[in-house]
Amino acid sequence: MIEHGMAADDLRARLQELRAGDIDWRGGHAFSLVYNTGDHEHEELLESVVAAFCHENALNPFVYPSLVQLEHEVVEAAASLVGNPPPAAGCLTSGGTESIFLAVQVARDELFARHPDSGRPAIVTADTAHPAFPKACKYLGVEHVRVPHRQDGRADVDAMAAAADALGDRAALVVASSPCYPYGIIDPVTELAAMAAERDVLCHVDACLGGWLLPFWSRIGEPVPPWHFEVEGVTSLSMDVHKYGYATKGASVLLHRTTDLRMRQLFVYDDWPGGLYGSLTTAGTRSGAPIAAAWAAIHHLGIDGYVRLAEVVRDVTHRFVAGIGAIDGLHLTFPPDLSLFEFAADSASIGAVGDVMDDRGWHLDRQPGGLHLMVSPFHAEVADRFLADLADAVATHGEDRGKAATYGGVA
Ligand SMILES: Cc1ncc(COP(=O)(O)O)c(C=O)c1O
Secondary structure: OOOOOOOHHHHHHHHHHHHHHOOOOOOOOEOOOOOOOOOHHHHHHHHHHHHHHOOOEOOOHHHOHHHHHHHHHHHHHHHHHOOOOOHHHEEEEOOHHHHHHHHHHHHHHHHHHHOOOOOOOEEEEEOOOOOHHHHHHHHHOOEEEEEOOOOOOOOOHHHHHHHHHHHHHHEEEEEEEOOOOOOOOOOOHHHHHHHHHHOOOEEEEEOOOOOOOHHHHHHOOOOOOOOOOOOOOOOEEEEEOOOOOOOOOOOEEEEEOOHHHHHOOOEEEOOOOOOOEEEOOOOOOOEHHHHHHHHHHHHHHHHHHHHHHHHHHHHHHHHHHHHHHOOOOEEEOOOOOOOEEEEEEOOOOHHHHHHHHHHOOOEOEEEOOEEEEEOOHHHHHOHHHHHHHHHHHHHHOOOOOOOOOOOOOOO
16 A cells, blocks of 8 residues: 555556556457447546546435436336336346346246245356356356357257256246347347246346347347347346447446336345345445436437437448458358357468457457457448458468457456
8 A cells, every 4th residue: 555645647647557558449449348439529428427426326315316316217218218117127237247147136036936945046048148147146046057059149949948947946037138249149039038938937138238229220220129028028138328328337227027026136134233224236335427427328319319329330330241251261150130240260260360450459359269349339430441450360360379268357
């Protein structure tokens, strides 16, 4: 710990120095982690809202009516986009992982209520489902049954039904992704939800990625299969405002079909000298900043703003897909349903191609099957340069340096 506090200017300079090695997302070099509108007015607006609310604490809603109202309006806006579940059955969480964590917890506790003697609860997902599901299972003592995806990249409904049947009364939740992260593919939500409902099992749609883009994707004429509460049998859904909602980090909406299901999230403790403690989400203290910024992003953009950005994302995605398809020796693993996908090399090493792209400052995630690309609006500015570098990388790469396929990590 430093003995004497630093002068503000020195401190800012030090922070700037530390950031020198960080990814240049503002220059369009990031293809995951950040959703870059390229709209400076939007960015600056959010930054000012974050600054205004970063000291506020949503832990005690009774002293922050503003945060209660802002959260309510974010949840209401989200519900209006996904088949109108009751907004009172939703909440704002810190991100997709927390929303998924709570969906698993609700399913576990619902199973305990319905079948108290069933044994260890279990969830059934495709292997393409986000690692937040096994993470939640690990924390919550739930078994994760992971079923290989079909040849077209989608969840295998028959195999997942067989897995649910094998679990019997222990089956608490069936999961569908809209879309999954590795391939940008939407699972057959209608079939999965029907399969779950037939077995009296809950069904969560992970629309963390697609939740704030798919509603506008269909408005601009792109094909979108049924993916939300309009599908009978869907009992909960997560959609992250900090992804294609273009808010700052720390905001996801979790919605349930009924307020009763949401009540299973509630933690109340009334045996504490500090008084009654109640909380709906996992955190205690909750910064007001992501709540206010999520509200600001939604209200600054409005439906017409999201439609405009969806058009840009769609057009750039088409440019990337066509451009990569035109490079001899590269192919997409699966044609994506949305704005993210994996591509691979026919015979060359895709890792070596990734090495050249790294050297040129492009950050593509590596997956076991290839390189991963997720489109933000700002990529419109860099798509041609990126594709030229990629063609060059395929033509000129050397030996694969053996960089591992990693997404998150422990440094
Ligand atoms: C499909 C999907 N679900 C869940 C998550 C987890 O979201 P978060 O990183 O906000 O916790 C992600 C993150 O990329 C995702 O793509």
